[in-house]
Amino acid sequence: MAIDNLAARGFEAGAAAYEMARPGYPDAALALLVEEFGLGDGMVVCDLAAGTGKLTRRLVETGADVVAVEPVEGMRTQLAAVLPGVEAVDGTAEAIPRPDASIDVLTVAHAFHWFDAPVALREIARVLRPGGGLALLWNERDESSAWVAEMSRIIKWHERTVSRYQHVNWATVVEDSGHFDGLQERTVAWDQMMTSEVLGERVRSISYIAVMPLPERERLVAEVISLVSRLPEPFPMPYTCRVQWCRAL
Template identity: 50%
Template sequence: MDEGGRLGAGFGVVARAYAEHRPGYTGDAVGWVLEGAPGRRVLDLGAGTGKLTAALVELGVDVVAVEPDAAMLGELRRGLPGVRAFVGGAEEIPLPDGSVDVVVAGNAMHWFDMAVAGPEIARVLAPGGVLAGLWNVVDDSVDWVDGLAQVSGSAAIGPRDTPASWRVEAAGLQFPGFGEPEQAEFPHGQRRTAGSLVATLATRAGMLAMPDHERDATLNRIRAYLASRPETADGEFTLPMLTAVLRVTRRRVGGC
């Protein structure tokens, strides 16, 4: 198993915390993904506990969720009992050819082996269908958020977790069989307390992979920083974020 697989496998042990603390996705970002799609049949791939699935349900689309981790999928089924949900991964999707118009991945596409997943995603997409990755990133143009990123380290706020680092990562992704990638960013925010923000960061993949003593030291350092800042020391505050989106369209037969 590669590094991404080892880290990704750890999410199931914090499935309930992930469902409680991870942010959802803005309706504007999801609406932009759906623009120009040939229909409204949507696959949420690597759906986790259903954060993005819930946003799709709110927009009234026909959504099916696929997630490899049984514990994460259990949380999705508990929170969204009306959604069709299956165990599976991006490299082997349990759906028929051409059965969806849109494939989305919320904070998940970087786990996919795109050499295998790309053709598999193209298989389940209708001609002209849309593939989109959505990532929630913290807005480090805000001073205290930039300080949080510095204190937290790359295990908690790392690659793809700030706008600039996400743009670098997104620019390097390849999508054979799809058109030119489009990028967009949408303002977002999450109401947090110091305690719930620490709990959120504790669900990051890099934090889950840490030895216990290192993770505890990192979380204590984050707690001390939040207690030192007037923006976050007392009560609730809004964590400034962006939902960053990368969108590509499956080429039609003949490249048309």
């Protein structure tokens, strides 16, 4: 099944920028997954929509046996360069290339909004063993910081369809599927240390900006970089990492 056209084009074009500039996942988020699901040796984990492997590399650190599923070739190429020992397979959330009941824990980091949710949840339930864990993670820029809020205004973030996931009640979506118990949630505040060069790549890695004509894209990059011109480098870019988890019935 084909993925959303903007995701396909945007993540192919922005794959290198994505790897350079997008945030990873904080220790506290990983500790939560270890505590809730017992992640570690002997566990089979699927990182679905793995991208360049920002979460995958943290899952590998737990000692679990990790498979990454990612439909965009450019993103898989970046992942393979960082994690040559990890199996990275072409596949989508709507047709996960794994056998029934073969996965202990499935993670979706900052990607569930791209899925056809009812179809994906049915597929995730199929590949998870009964009682297996599902975790959704989201890294949201913390707009209580003035320059971060201004960045969102410049790139018209809140006017774009892709930002709507921030207002979706994912607990209801997951529960309505009938395949999982109640979604629990915890948030972790953390900082990604940045330079203005990395911030430029951060802007270029956003799907709808990655596909803009060059002059328009670079005008946005320059405007965003001007926001941090007085900050000593490296400077923090604040994020809230939202971790949501549940178990297959």
